[in-house]
Amino acid sequence: MTDDQSLRNAFLFRQPILNRQQELAGYQLSFRSSATTTDSGPVATAALCAAYSELGMQSALGNHCAFIAIDADFLHQEAIELLPPASVVLELLLDGVADKATLTRCQSLRARGYALALTDYRGIDDRSRPLLPMVEVIKIDLVAAEAGQLRDLAGSLRKLPIKLLAQGVTSREQMEHCRNLGFELFQGRYFAQAEIVRGRRLSASQAALIRLVNLVGRDVETALIEDAFKHEPALTLNLLRVVNSVGCRGSRLAQPVTSLRHAITLFGRRQLQRWLSLLLLAPSHAADPSRSPLLQVAALRGRMMELLIELGPPGNHRHLGDLAFITGILSMMPIALSLPIEEILEQIAVEREVRSALCEHGGLLGNILALLECFDNDDAPGCDQLLSALPGHFDHLTLNTCLSVALRWLNGGSE
Known part of the structure; x- marks a missing residue:
């Protein structure tokens, strides 16, 4: 499969990575189709390299880093050097102990300015020991690490100049626990989870x-x-x-x-x-509300909804386009306000199409909202099903391109 075919046959998913201040620090990027359950391998990595040139991801991500998984085979390919050193973190997917050629290649990439990360860290052993002087980030998967083991894994690296990244964070409690253990980066959509409380009083x-x-x-x-x-x-x-x-x-x-x-x-x-x-989506205590990850997800969703409406069949583009952005923003309000969407809409006047989209995924706005919810949750089969149901000629590349354009707009570009 060529790089262009990869862009057309798989979805470019992103998982936010937050820093200790709970601001967006970067994205884990991955390509996945509904036919695959994994995003690693030479084809997926080559597609990510293509995304930088064909989708303009470097300018789209602005100052945010992209974390990209690199397996042992692709590590030695020249295509990896098409990625901009200042904008990416190369995650090393190494099953066993690295051989001399792999260590030499890592040293060469580091000398070229690339930041390296080691995934699947299981403690200081023969696999990790020779790589520790070369990596800037260690990723620890919370799903794979037992509760008692997490403290020992973090403690073993405390004196080294390495950032710890907690992968698979699903709740704020998990994030706080990891932060107390010294983790500096947190991957997951835990910030978009909230306990909905009916009748809650607004501030x-x-x-x-x-x-x-x-x-x-x-x-x-x-x-x-x-x-x-x-x-x-x-x-x-x-x-x-x-x-x-x-x-x-x-x-x-x-x-x-x-x-x-x-x-x-x-x-x-x-x-x-x-x-x-x-x-309304920005935390009241934030020094810079624009760096709130929830606000950024909402703005990105709203802009992507606008773009997809524009690309749809001819019709009432102007009317629905005006409603698309506000629909995307309001879809994140239950998380920000901890209220059911029905109670929020009792207080905010919206048009009938917006209410239908938010409450029952009705109409074209509702279908596109459902598609972007699947897209945010890395649900490739769900994206495929909803894409096929939309009127017009929407495909994987359409969605991937809209993501790039919306990110560029979000980060101050002209799109």
């Missing part, structure tokens, strides 16, 4: 944001929105800062904006509603 800041979202979404006079902002000085300051830094439609402003009414007009109702909705 004052959340309630204020929802009031503003509703006001902006309705056809009310700007004076009413301005008055609501005046009761939220922190939000007003943030809005002025955002508009001054971004300007009107992305262009720099000739003069700073100091009037709240002027800022609302320049920003536009649609962009203002998006911005306020995204703020």
